[in-house]
Amino acid sequence: MSDISETGSEPGSPTRNGAVTKSESQPSIVPSDREKKIQSIITRTIWTIIMIGIFFGAMFAGHIYIIIIVTAVQIISFKEVIAISNVPSRARSLRFTKTLNWYFLGTTMYFLYGESVIYYFKHIILVDRMLLPFATHHRFISFMLYVMGFMFFVGSLQKGHYKFQFTQFAWTHMALYLIVVQAHFVMNNIFEGMIWFFLPVSLVITNDIFAYICGMLFGRTQLIKLSPKKTVEGFIGGWIFTIFFGVLLTNLLMRYKYFICPVNDLGANVFTGLECDINPVFIKHTYRLPFIPPTWSHLPVTISVEPMQFHILVMATFASLIAPFGGFFASGLKRTFKVKDFGDSIPGHGGMTDRMDCQFIMGFFAFMYYQSFIAVYKASVGSVIETAITGLTPEQQMEVVKGLSKHLVNQGVINPKVLQYLGEQLKRR
Numbered sequence: 001m002s003d004i005s006e007t008g009s010e011p012g013s014p015t016r017n018g019a020v021t022k023s024e025s026q027p028s029i030v031p032s033d034r035e036k037k038i039q040s041i042i043t044r045t046i047w048t049i050i051m052i053g054i055f056f057g058a059m060f061a062g063h064i065y066i067i068i069i070v071t072a073v074q075i076i077s078f079k080e081v082i083a084i085s086n087v088p089s090r091a092r093s094l095r096f097t098k099t100l101n102w103y104f105l106g107t108t109m110y111f112l113y114g115e116s117v118i119y120y121f122k123h124i125i126l127v128d129r130m131l132l133p134f135a136t137h138h139r140f141i142s143f144m145l146y147v148m149g150f151m152f153f154v155g156s157l158q159k160g161h162y163k164f165q166f167t168q169f170a171w172t173h174m175a176l177y178l179i180v181v182q183a184h185f186v187m188n189n190i191f192e193g194m195i196w197f198f199l200p201v202s203l204v205i206t207n208d209i210f211a212y213i214c215g216m217l218f219g220r221t222q223l224i225k226l227s228p229k230k231t232v233e234g235f236i237g238g239w240i241f242t243i244f245f246g247v248l249l250t251n252l253l254m255r256y257k258y259f260i261c262p263v264n265d266l267g268a269n270v271f272t273g274l275e276c277d278i279n280p281v282f283i284k285h286t287y288r289l290p291f292i293p294p295t296w297s298h299l300p301v302t303i304s305v306e307p308m309q310f311h312i313l314v315m316a317t318f319a320s321l322i323a324p325f326g327g328f329f330a331s332g333l334k335r336t337f338k339v340k341d342f343g344d345s346i347p348g349h350g351g352m353t354d355r356m357d358c359q360f361i362m363g364f365f366a367f368m369y370y371q372s373f374i375a376v377y378k379a380s381v382g383s384v385i386e387t388a389i390t391g392l393t394p395e396q397q398m399e400v401v402k403g404l405s406k407h408l409v410n411q412g413v414i415n416p417k418v419l420q421y422l423g424e425q426l427k428r429r
Contacts, residue, residue, distance in 0.1 A: 044348030060270040074183035076352040080342040081175040096156045111142035112184035122382025186363035195259040200366040203319035211238030226331045239320035246316035323362040330357035
């Protein structure tokens, strides 16, 4: 009796329909480790080029496109950080867990984006009848939205799942702080001027590249156990090269108003440019060198340089010596949950959070540093309008209008007939 079944299951034998089964002499082709590595490098390179193209295309197309990218990055990063926590199988059936996560994200973004838009575009929002109530009561509206989410969370608590639900509540708020709140300050950097966004991002990327190169060439001493491949030599080498790169890049960007001007037109792009009064930090100042002895007359005793060149030394140092700890924190987080990457949002690169772990804290620092040491505070049209609307009665506001109109007539800016017309119209009120 033959061992061959009626279906022709012997390796290499034909079946009734004529097909040939897989033979032991024809093993499946399994890619080797080398082939997998090459394929991974190719995929990583292709997506690196794509991301660089999208980034520079958006930056030159206008500030609004960069804002869209930052928004997408923070949403994807939030999703990845929320998903990294281990969710018990019996708790996955809870109906409102994910809904509450996204609700709190939406509420936080509404509050933070609203704060930025109101601050930078007061002169537009506060004179619009539809937007004025939302602007003047923005914080209260945001608070009530959060309270509604809080009440809904308490109402959704189910017996047997308390620990999981409260853990998720805390985890969500931590993700909101580490990602969404810090991304809010990155957004503000864009409004203050493209240089305050592009420069910190570039410094972190440059430091990452040169720290890797220096570590690969000279690395001998392990820097931190959370990231075994990081070395002291790479850490210091990356710092030195980042400072040189930062000085050169700053010298280039300072030449273009598109980068150094605050946003006053969201429709502007690299071709239309922007116009503004240049911040003194970008104007050359003459400094006397204190360490040149009077007897050394052949040496220059003064130097002319933009103050920004001194500030970039601080920013490059932060990007090299402190921002990497955002990456170390992310490494510790991944080790805690025993995952290699936060996700697979970017083929060949892992998750979005894996690429942004140092960027958020760097952007936060850039905003705080700019506001503390570089920003020039002066009255703006938006701040004056806000003061008039919120601090004066309608009658007082009309007096302000009359006073400003009379001043403009005296300066020859507007026709006296305009003042006469306004006077007649305001009397009717």
